[in-house]
Amino acid sequence: MLKLATDQNAEQKRSTARRIEQALMEEIAVGELIPGQRLDEVGLAERFGASRTPVREALSRLTAQGVLVSGEKRGVFVAKYTREELSQIFEAMHEIEAACARIAATRLNLLTRSEIETAQSACMTAAESGDRTAYLRANEAFHMAIYNATGNPYMAEIALEFRRRTGPFRAKKFADKEDLIASAQNHQELIDDIFSEDSATASKSMRDHMTLSFMQALKAN
Amino acid sequence: MLKLATDQNAEQKRSTARRIEQALMEEIAVGELIPGQRLDEVGLAERFGASRTPVREALSRLTAQGVLVSGEKRGVFVAKYTREELSQIFEAMHEIEAACARIAATRLNLLTRSEIETAQSACMTAAESGDRTAYLRANEAFHMAIYNATGNPYMAEIALEFRRRTGPFRAKKFADKEDLIASAQNHQELIDDIFSEDSATASKSMRDHMTLSFMQALKAN
DNA sequence: GATTACTATTTTGTATACAATTTAAAAAGT
DNA sequence: ACTTTTTAAATTGTATACAAAATAGTAATC
Numbered sequence: 001m002l003k004l005a006t007d008q009n010a011e012q013k014r015s016t017a018r019r020i021e022q023a024l025m026e027e028i029a030v031g032e033l034i035p036g037q038r039l040d041e042v043g044l045a046e047r048f049g050a051s052r053t054p055v056r057e058a059l060s061r062l063t064a065q066g067v068l069v070s071g072e073k074r075g076v077f078v079a080k081y082t083r084e085e086l087s088q089i090f091e092a093m094h095e096i097e098a099a100c101a102r103i104a105a106t107r108l109n110l111l112t113r114s115e116i117e118t119a120q121s122a123c124m125t126a127a128e129s130g131d132r133t134a135y136l137r138a139n140e141a142f143h144m145a146i147y148n149a150t151g152n153p154y155m156a157e158i159a160l161e162f163r164r165r166t167g168p169f170r171a172k173k174f175a176d177k178e179d180l181i182a183s184a185q186n187h188q189e190l191i192d193d194i195f196s197e198d199s200a201t202a203s204k205s206m207r208d209h210m211t212l213s214f215m216q217a218l219k220a221n
Numbered sequence: 222m223l224k225l226a227t228d229q230n231a232e233q234k235r236s237t238a239r240r241i242e243q244a245l246m247e248e249i250a251v252g253e254l255i256p257g258q259r260l261d262e263v264g265l266a267e268r269f270g271a272s273r274t275p276v277r278e279a280l281s282r283l284t285a286q287g288v289l290v291s292g293e294k295r296g297v298f299v300a301k302y303t304r305e306e307l308s309q310i311f312e313a314m315h316e317i318e319a320a321c322a323r324i325a326a327t328r329l330n331l332l333t334r335s336e337i338e339t340a341q342s343a344c345m346t347a348a349e350s351g352d353r354t355a356y357l358r359a360n361e362a363f364h365m366a367i368y369n370a371t372g373n374p375y376m377a378e379i380a381l382e383f384r385r386r387t388g389p390f391r392a393k394k395f396a397d398k399e400d401l402i403a404s405a406q407n408h409q410e411l412i413d414d415i416f417s418e419d420s421a422t423a424s425k426s427m428r429d430h431m432t433l434s435f436m437q438a439l440k441a442n
Numbered sequence: 443g444a445t446t447a448c449t450a451t452t453t454t455g456t457a458t459a460c461a462a463t464t465t466a467a468a469a470a471g472t
Numbered sequence: 473a474c475t476t477t478t479t480a481a482a483t484t485g486t487a488t489a490c491a492a493a494a495t496a497g498t499a500a501t502c
Contacts, residue, residue, distance in 0.1 A: 015485060017281075041453080051487045053274075056455090057281050060238075064282040066378070074453065074494065091324070092375040099316035154313040157287070158379055236455060262483080272457045277485090295464065295483065 017054035020044065021061055028067060028078055029167035030136075035080035039068065066165055079165065083218065086169060090214040093162040094207060097143075100159050101190070101206035104149035112149035119145045120187050127180035135180045136171060142187060166217070173216040186212060238275035241265065242282055249288060249299055250388035251357070256301035260289065287386055300386065304439065307390060311435040314383040315428060318364075321380050322411070322427035325370035333370035340366045341408050348401035356401045357392060363408060387438070394437040407433060 014022075024044075027033045044055045059076050062068040070076045081089060104112070119142040126134035143163065147156035174180055186209050193205035235243075245265075248254045265276045280297050283289040291297045302310060325333070340363040347355035364384060368377035395401055407430050414426035 017485080052454095053486055053488090057278065057485095060278050061281055061285040064285040088373045089375050091373055092379065095317075095320035095324075095376070096379075099320065103312070103316075152309045152312055154310050155316065158313065158317075158382075161379075238455080273484095274456055274458090278455095 015054065016048070016050050017057040017061075020048050020050070020055055021058035023048070024058060024062060025067060025164060029164055029171075031168045031171045033078050033168075035078050035168055037078045038075045039077065040075065065161060078168070081169075086166075086218065087214075089162070089166060090210070090217065093159075093166060094210045094214070096155075096159045096162055097210050098204075098206045100147055100150050100155055101193075102200070103152060103155065104146050105193075105201075107151050108149060112145070112151075116142070116145040116149060116191060120184070120191055123184045123187055127177070127184040130177035130180065132174055132180065135174065135183075139183065169217050169220075170213065172220040173213075175220070179216070183213075236275070237269070237271050238278040238282075241269050241271070241276055242279035244269070245279060245283060246288060246385060250385055250392075252389045252392040254299050254389075256299050256389050258299045259296045260298065261296065286382060299389070302390075304442070307387075307439065307442065308435075310383070310387060311431070311438070314380075314387060315431045315435070317376075317380045317383055318431050319425075319427045321368055321371050321376055322414075323421070324373060324376065325367050326414075326422075328372045329370060333366070333372075337363070337366040337370060337412060341405070341412055344405045344408055348398070348405040351398040351401065353395055353401065356395065356404075360404065390438050390442050391434065393441040394434075396441070400437070404434075 024033070024039070033039075039059060041052050041055050041059070044059075045052045048055065059068060063070050063076055067079060068076045069079045119138060122138040123135060123142055126138045140163070144156075144160070147159050150156060174183070190205050190209050193201045245254070245260070254260075260280060262273050262276050262280070265280075266273045269276065280289060284291050284297055288300060289297045290300045340359065343359040344356060344363055347359045361384070365377075365381070368380050371377060395404070411426050411430050414422045
């Protein structure tokens with residue numbers, strides 16, 4: 001199971017409700033749970049060997065974050081978006097990511113630089129070996145590194161939130177090795193612009209990166 | 222009780238848990254519940270004439286949104302920020318609001334224009350009569366109108382989320398009539414720039430507005 | 443045969459109960 | 473007087489139970 005960079009491995013400590021929340025979040029991010037799919041409370045309860053109460057809490061929190069939606073019918077569902085909605089979400093994500101790049105460009109230091117570079121070389125390695133899962137993980141780490149470089153956890157939080165919401169849709173677009181390599185090369189240009197420490201350039205470059213990413217995602221969905 | 226523009230008046234329909242959630246959100250936004258204050262589950266339960274279960278759900282959702290935090294000690298608390306954290310939150314809010322203004326400037330239509338203008342005249346009226354509560358409400362409506370003008374509900378959602386989180390801190394800064402009038406006049410300049418339909422200008426103007434807002438908030442907290 | 447009405451079953455929301463922690467308080471010892 | 477230990481109280485997390493609502497399925501009527 002893919003492990004996002006967010007959850008520190010203090011996994012055994014949390015409450016059942018939190019564990020279920022995290023587990024579902026990951027499954028959605030990775031695409032095991034597909035958009036539009038219904039999540040059954042009792043089903044999840046017995047699957048996780050718990051009662052409905054913690055399941056309910058997990059679902060409630062996830063809907064509050066917009067990862068799940070409690071539609072017109074009963075039950076909660078993995079958020080599913082029309083192309084129009086997807087376009088809006090990506091527009092918003094655009095803006096957030098661009099803002100992150102802009103801020104990061106002005107606050108770079110040795111540590112954050114190296115973290116971004118490390119993540120990027122992991123992306124390159126994964127891309128060249130054509131390992132899709134590894135690339136997805138490395139890609140997450142790369143963007144996380146940029147978020148961290150902003151030095152602003154709140155900015156990072158919303159960026160991450162959008163990343164989670166769009167996870168299932170972005171995942172699809174990496175069909176073959178060429179897609180991975182193209183994405184990784186795109187990263188490289190972005191890095192150069194962020195490292196130039198010119199916020200306007202960094203912002204524009206991220207914008208371009210995200211536009212490309214969106215176009216591909218839209219094609220694949 | 223102040224009624225934010227978000228909750229349509231279908232108030233009797235929702236579940237107890239949602240009503241509690243909304244009620245607490247409003248109380249926090251208005252400043253009845255002050256940052257750092259502890260929210261007692263059983264206390265809230267009997268206050269709302271319900272059991273702990275729906276209260277728990279409400280609190281859980283609010284912490285998922287970052288309005289409440291479940292600190293080191295037990296219990297959940299109204300989010301309280303250091304000046305450093307506050308600065309970061311406002312920085313993020315800056316970026317979001319600026320992005321909203323930028324998008325809104327490119328998508329204005331007759332309806333959204335008039336909604337913004339209506340909200341602004343309500344602000345002016347409230348400011349001139351020195352009605353603080355009315356101004357707070359009108360101010361919310363004004364910013365909501367801009368969010369709506371983006372035509373992007375997801376953008377609007379995160380903007381609103383930040384607005385809720387910073388509510389208690391922004392509320393404090395409106396001490397006397399002069400503050401209200403200054404804020405309303407500031408709105409007017411912002412409107413002019415958004416209505417110029419030049420996204421760069423609109424974005425910069427919003428940035429200035431938010432910077433001013435932040436400086437005042439920081440002084441008051 | 444299609445539509446309406448009714449019944450049954452699932453599902454949700456809330457309440458209550460209980461066990462496991464954690465904080466606070468009291469008591470004992472140094 | 474100040475720790476340390478023990479005990480008590482409060483609080484959290486989870487389980488179970490139940491009532492209300494919603495969907496689906498079946499029967500009945502036109």
